[in-house]
Amino acid sequence: MRIVLTGGGTGGHLTPLVAVADKLKLKLGPEADILYVGSGAKLEKQIMAQEGIPAKFVVSGKMRRYFSFQNFVDFFKVPIGIIQSLWILLRFMPDVIFSKGGYVAVPIVLAAWIYRIPIMIHESDSAPGMANQFLSKFANRIALAYPSAEQYFPKEKVALTGNPVRFQVTEGDPIILRKELGFTEARKTLLVLGGSQGSQVINQAIVKILPKLLQHFQVIHQTGEEHLESVVREAGFVGVKVGRDGYWATGFMNANKLRDAFALSDLVISRAGATFIAEIAANGKPAILVPISQSANDHQRMNAYALAQIGAALVLEETNLGEHILIEKIEKIFNDDELRLGMTEKIKTFYHPSAAEVIANGIIELART
Numbered sequence: 001m002r003i004v005l006t007g008g009g010t011g012g013h014l015t016p017l018v019a020v021a022d023k024l025k026l027k028l029g030p031e032a033d034i035l036y037v038g039s040g041a042k043l044e045k046q047i048m049a050q051e052g053i054p055a056k057f058v059v060s061g062k063m064r065r066y067f068s069f070q071n072f073v074d075f076f077k078v079p080i081g082i083i084q085s086l087w088i089l090l091r092f093m094p095d096v097i098f099s100k101g102g103y104v105a106v107p108i109v110l111a112a113w114i115y116r117i118p119i120m121i122h123e124s125d126s127a128p129g130m131a132n133q134f135l136s137k138f139a140n141r142i143a144l145a146y147p148s149a150e151q152y153f154p155k156e157k158v159a160l161t162g163n164p165v166r167f168q169v170t171e172g173d174p175i176i177l178r179k180e181l182g183f184t185e186a187r188k189t190l191l192v193l194g195g196s197q198g199s200q201v202i203n204q205a206i207v208k209i210l211p212k213l214l215q216h217f218q219v220i221h222q223t224g225e226e227h228l229e230s231v232v233r234e235a236g237f238v239g240v241k242v243g244r245d246g247y248w249a250t251g252f253m254n255a256n257k258l259r260d261a262f263a264l265s266d267l268v269i270s271r272a273g274a275t276f277i278a279e280i281a282a283n284g285k286p287a288i289l290v291p292i293s294q295s296a297n298d299h300q301r302m303n304a305y306a307l308a309q310i311g312a313a314l315v316l317e318e319t320n321l322g323e324h325i326l327i328e329k330i331e332k333i334f335n336d337d338e339l340r341l342g343m344t345e346k347i348k349t350f351y352h353p354s355a356a357e358v359i360a361n362g363i364i365e366l367a368r369t
Contacts, residue, residue, distance in 0.1 A: 008102025162352020198224015
């Protein structure tokens with residue numbers, strides 16, 4: 001069975017594709033012939049190489065919601081990408097396409113529709129992006145993570161599956177990482193995640209309060225590769241050295257390292273991307289979510305407040321990331337065992353452990369129709 005995976009070039013799109021690919025390989029064994037088609041972003045190449053999934057790349061154009069001359073340039077990229085996609089699909093001729101959405105997926109899905117190849121798309125967020133709303137017209141099936149997204153799609157195509165989570169990021173071993181980092185069991189640990197590319201806003205807010213944080217807590221900080229050097233430098237300015245006194249910073253954590261970081265942590269500060277939320281929920285960790293203020297369709301803010309409404313997470317807007325309010329919220333959660341336990345139990349309701357398997361079953365069934 002030949003299957004094409006496609007979706008935007010961020011970790012939020014790629015890691016759910018990997019989770020589904022793992023299930024497809026498990027179910028189909030040697031019969032699974034999987035190809036990823038994307039934009040050629042560095043993270044795409046890195047992740048697909050790690051997973052042993054062959055990859056092809058096409059030109060793709062992004063439609064921005066604001067005025068930009070780049071919109072005119074990107075408009076002409078779309079037909080080029082469709083032609084490239086037609087050629088790739090003609091040579092590979094898959095039985096089914098699985099798309100995670102994003103502008104990268106547009107030419108591939110359109111080419112698949114021209115060839116009448118069955119298409120399944122997945123929407124991770126509580127409100128869909130422009131690409132998935134457009135591509136839903138060509139899809140045979142649509143898998144959703146949030147019930148609130150159902151209103152945007154044809155009811156007869158929709159199934160609520162949840163967000164697929166890589167098995168590699170659950171059931172970590174806190175002892176392994178604690179020993180590696182030289183952390184102590186006596187102090188609680190904060191895990192800071194800014195998305196696959198990091199967040200300068202979150203990084204700056206954390207560095208400002210590091211001296212106060214490290215008086216009582218330990219910090220694991222994923223900065224994003226391009227921000228690591230500046231975080232190390234800024235931490236030094238406030239008297240904190242990376243790798244000492246309970247502070248460890250890294251540009252990026254692979255799945256195994258992230259799994260152990262989740263296991264070791266008592267609280268997570270994160271962007272509100274759907275994939276990170278699903279992974280936090282899978283590990284049952286209380287969270288402070290900082291949605292991107294300019295996220296497409298405001299989806300991160302909507303994701304975050306969907307959790308906040310039931311007490312599963314606390315939301316801080318970027319404009320409220322002042323050092324006093326941030327340290328106050330962190331200390332409140334760390335020092336209130338009842339609050340932390342309640343958040344832990346409530347956030348688990350956003351984890352759908354069978355999501356990847358349900359989606360993989362749907363892909364296989366669609367390919368065989």
